[in-house]
Amino acid sequence: MPRRAQVLGACWLLWLLAHLVLAQLALLAVAGLYLIARAARLPASWLVVPAAFSLLWALVTGPVDAVAGLVRGPLEVLGYFGGVAGDPARLRDPAAAWAGWAGWLPGQLPLAIAVGAAEAAFFVWLDWLHTDEWRVGHRHPSPLVLLRRAGSGLAVRRGAVLTKDGVAVGVVRRTGERAVLTWRELAEGVLTVGMSRTGVSTTSFQLVYGALRRRKPVVAVDLSGSDEIRRRFLDACRATGIPAQVIGPGEAAVYEPLRRGDPAHRAELVLGMVDWAGIAEQHRRTARAYLRELFAVLDAAPGDPRTPVLAEVAHLLGPAALRARAEVIPAHHPHRKRLLERVKVCVKVIEADARPLPTVAARLRELLGSELGPSLRPDPGRLAEGEAGDGGVDLERLIVRRGAVLFSLDTSAHGRAAASLAGLVVHDLLARCAELREMGIGGDALVWIDRCDELPAEPLAELVNRGVRDGVAPVFTTSDDRAEVGSTLDRFGERMGTVLIHRMTDSDAAFRLARLAGERRGTVAAPEVAESAAYSAGLDEPGEGPSHDRVLAVTPAEIQELDDYTFVMAVKRPRRRMLADVLAVPPRLGHAAAPADTGTEAAEPAPPVPARKRAAAPADPAGSGRPGGRGMPLAAPVPADADAGPAAPRQRWRPPDLDPAPPEPPAPPIRPTGPAPLQFRTRGPQDRAPGGSTPPPRRRPRTTGP
Incomplete structure (x- = not known):
C-alpha cells in the first residue's frame, strides 16, 4: 500500500x-x-x-x-x-469544555x-x-511461565513423573508444562539420539523410572558399564520398592537362560549371540539344526549341574563330543534310538561342512573366558538346596513378578563378549514374552539399551519388529552422530514411534533429525535450511526452494544449538506431534529412599532369597504358572536394604478372628403344627448279623415329634 x-x-x-x-x-x-x-x-x-x-x-x-x-x-x-458557530468566543477558552x-x-x-x-x-x-515470521525475535518467558516451569520442574524432581496416561520426560520451556509421553506412544518405541554428554542417558532413564513407578517389568542393558547408571538404577528400584538385580563383573547375581526350555528355543538363543553378518543363510540353518539336536541330547543325558550350560554347549559343538554324549543316553529313555539316528545325521552334515560351528564355539569360549563368564554359572543357592538351578535371574519370573534387572556390560572393556550377552538377553526376553502372550499374559515390559550402536543390527531389529506384538517397549539410546547408510539413525530413525533429539553438530544428521521432527505451516524457509546440502538432496530437483505452505518445524540450526539436557520430542505414531525445547529434569531419588540410605553409597542388588530368616513359601511343584509355581515363592523377596536403619517397633501379629464379635443368638427352630412325618430306614451291611447272614429287611415307621 x-x-x-x-x-x-x-x-x-x-x-x-x-x-x-x-x-x-x-x-x-x-x-x-x-x-x-x-x-x-x-x-x-x-x-x-x-x-x-x-x-x-x-x-x-x-x-x-x-x-x-x-x-x-x-x-x-x-x-x-x-x-x-453561535458563540465563537468559546474558542478563546477551550478548557472550559472540561470544566465539569x-x-x-x-x-x-x-x-x-x-x-x-x-x-x-x-x-x-x-x-x-506478523507478516514475516522469521524476523520474530526471541521472546523471553513471562513471569507466569517461569512460575509454572519452576513448579513443574520441582514436581518432576520430587518424583511426580506419572500422569493419567503416560510419563513426564521433562518440562517444556516455552509453556512451563510437563512434556508427557503416553504409554501408547512409548509402546511404539523410543530412540534417544544426541552427542555424548548432552543428557541422552538422563532422558532415557526418565522413561525407565516412570516404568518402575508404574510397576512395569524393566530390563536395562547398559553397554557403557557406567557406575552412575548402576547407582541410579538401584536407587530408583529402592525408591519404588521393586526388587532389583544386577548382572555384571563382580556381581553376585547370575544369569543362565539355557538351563531349561525347548531345544529349538534354546538353539535360537545361542544363534542370537552371534553376529551373522556376512555368513550364508545355509550355514545358519545348519548350525540351528545341530544346536537343536545338541540340546535334545543334553536334556536326555545331562552333565554335572555345577557346570555352566554354555561350557557344556561349547564342548558339545565338537561332533565327536556330541556323538560320545549321545552314546551315554540311558537305555530306558523313550527316544534314545531316534536321538541316536538324528545325531548321526547331524554329525555327517557337519563333517562335510564344519564352517558354521567354529564361529559359534569361538564366540561362546570368548564369553566364558571374559569377566562376564562368572555371571553365566548356575545359581549357587539353588545348587546348595539340591536343585538343578535355573539361574538367579529368570526373565519369565521377572515379568510375572514385575521386577527389574540391569545388565551392566562395558563393551570397551569386554568387546564382543558384552555384545554376545546383550544379544542373548534380547532374544531371551522376546521368547519369554511370546510364551506369556500365548498363555494370555501380557508382557507390558520395557527394555532399555544404552549405547545401542555397539550391538549388531539384527537383535535390535528383531526387538523393534516383535516388541509391539509381544508387549515389549524398546527404548534405545545412542550417541552415534553419523547419518550415513548403516548408522543407528539410518536404521531406526523411521521405525521408532518417538525420537528424542539432543544436540547434534553434524549437519547431515541434524537435517535428517529435523525432517523426523515433521513440518508445519509457514511462509518461507529459514536461511539455514536453504543453505544445507542435505536439504537440496531431499528435494525433487536440486536447488528447488521449499514450499510456502510447509516448512520444517525445527531447523537444523536449532538442533545444532540445543543446550545440554535440552531436547526436541518428535512423536510420529500413533498421532504426530512435536514439542521443542524440552528440559530434562532428573528425579531426586534420595528423598524417596529408605531412612538409613544417605545417598553416598551405592545400593547392593537384592538377593534372590529374602535376607531375613523366614519359612520358605510354598511352591507349585507342577509348575502350573500360578504365583508360586516353578519354584517361585509366593512372597516377594525382601530387598537387601530392608533391615537397614533403625528397627521399627514390631507389632504383635494377631489372627483376624482372634477377638470376634459376639455371635447373634440362633433363631428358635420352627416347630411343625401338623402330624409328625413318617421316616423309613433300610438296613444295610452295617446291620449284618454276627453269623454272616443278613436278616430280611424290615421297614418300620419312626416318628419324629417336636
Whole structure:
C-alpha cells in the first residue's frame, strides 16, 4: 500500500486525540492492560477477566446509569464545541469544555474498563499478527511461565513423573508444562539420539523410572558399564520398592537362560549371540539344526549341574563330543534310538561342512573366558538346596513378578563378549514374552539399551519388529552422530514411534533429525535450511526452494544449538506431534529412599532369597504358572536394604478372628403344627448279623415329634 506508514501514523494520532477528548479513563485502561499483557506474555484471552469484572460492576450500578455515566462527559465536550458557530468566543477558552470533569469523569469507570479491555485485546492480536515470521525475535518467558516451569520442574524432581496416561520426560520451556509421553506412544518405541554428554542417558532413564513407578517389568542393558547408571538404577528400584538385580563383573547375581526350555528355543538363543553378518543363510540353518539336536541330547543325558550350560554347549559343538554324549543316553529313555539316528545325521552334515560351528564355539569360549563368564554359572543357592538351578535371574519370573534387572556390560572393556550377552538377553526376553502372550499374559515390559550402536543390527531389529506384538517397549539410546547408510539413525530413525533429539553438530544428521521432527505451516524457509546440502538432496530437483505452505518445524540450526539436557520430542505414531525445547529434569531419588540410605553409597542388588530368616513359601511343584509355581515363592523377596536403619517397633501379629464379635443368638427352630412325618430306614451291611447272614429287611415307621 502506498504511504502505508503515513496512513498508520494518522490513524494512531486520531485514535489518541479521540481518547484524550472523549474517553480519558478508557485510554488509561487500554494502556494499563496492554502493558500487563506485554510484560507477562499473556494471550488476548486473559482480558476476558477485566471485561467481565467491568460488566458485573455495570450491572450492580445499573445498566442505564452506567451507559449514561459513560456518555455524559463526551456529550458535554461535543456540545461545548458544537456551539462554536453561535458563540465563537468559546474558542478563546477551550478548557472550559472540561470544566465539569469532576462530576462526569468517575461515572465512566464501570464501562471504561470493558472498553479498554476490548481495545487492548485488539492491540495484542495486532502484535501477534506478523507478516514475516522469521524476523520474530526471541521472546523471553513471562513471569507466569517461569512460575509454572519452576513448579513443574520441582514436581518432576520430587518424583511426580506419572500422569493419567503416560510419563513426564521433562518440562517444556516455552509453556512451563510437563512434556508427557503416553504409554501408547512409548509402546511404539523410543530412540534417544544426541552427542555424548548432552543428557541422552538422563532422558532415557526418565522413561525407565516412570516404568518402575508404574510397576512395569524393566530390563536395562547398559553397554557403557557406567557406575552412575548402576547407582541410579538401584536407587530408583529402592525408591519404588521393586526388587532389583544386577548382572555384571563382580556381581553376585547370575544369569543362565539355557538351563531349561525347548531345544529349538534354546538353539535360537545361542544363534542370537552371534553376529551373522556376512555368513550364508545355509550355514545358519545348519548350525540351528545341530544346536537343536545338541540340546535334545543334553536334556536326555545331562552333565554335572555345577557346570555352566554354555561350557557344556561349547564342548558339545565338537561332533565327536556330541556323538560320545549321545552314546551315554540311558537305555530306558523313550527316544534314545531316534536321538541316536538324528545325531548321526547331524554329525555327517557337519563333517562335510564344519564352517558354521567354529564361529559359534569361538564366540561362546570368548564369553566364558571374559569377566562376564562368572555371571553365566548356575545359581549357587539353588545348587546348595539340591536343585538343578535355573539361574538367579529368570526373565519369565521377572515379568510375572514385575521386577527389574540391569545388565551392566562395558563393551570397551569386554568387546564382543558384552555384545554376545546383550544379544542373548534380547532374544531371551522376546521368547519369554511370546510364551506369556500365548498363555494370555501380557508382557507390558520395557527394555532399555544404552549405547545401542555397539550391538549388531539384527537383535535390535528383531526387538523393534516383535516388541509391539509381544508387549515389549524398546527404548534405545545412542550417541552415534553419523547419518550415513548403516548408522543407528539410518536404521531406526523411521521405525521408532518417538525420537528424542539432543544436540547434534553434524549437519547431515541434524537435517535428517529435523525432517523426523515433521513440518508445519509457514511462509518461507529459514536461511539455514536453504543453505544445507542435505536439504537440496531431499528435494525433487536440486536447488528447488521449499514450499510456502510447509516448512520444517525445527531447523537444523536449532538442533545444532540445543543446550545440554535440552531436547526436541518428535512423536510420529500413533498421532504426530512435536514439542521443542524440552528440559530434562532428573528425579531426586534420595528423598524417596529408605531412612538409613544417605545417598553416598551405592545400593547392593537384592538377593534372590529374602535376607531375613523366614519359612520358605510354598511352591507349585507342577509348575502350573500360578504365583508360586516353578519354584517361585509366593512372597516377594525382601530387598537387601530392608533391615537397614533403625528397627521399627514390631507389632504383635494377631489372627483376624482372634477377638470376634459376639455371635447373634440362633433363631428358635420352627416347630411343625401338623402330624409328625413318617421316616423309613433300610438296613444295610452295617446291620449284618454276627453269623454272616443278613436278616430280611424290615421297614418300620419312626416318628419324629417336636
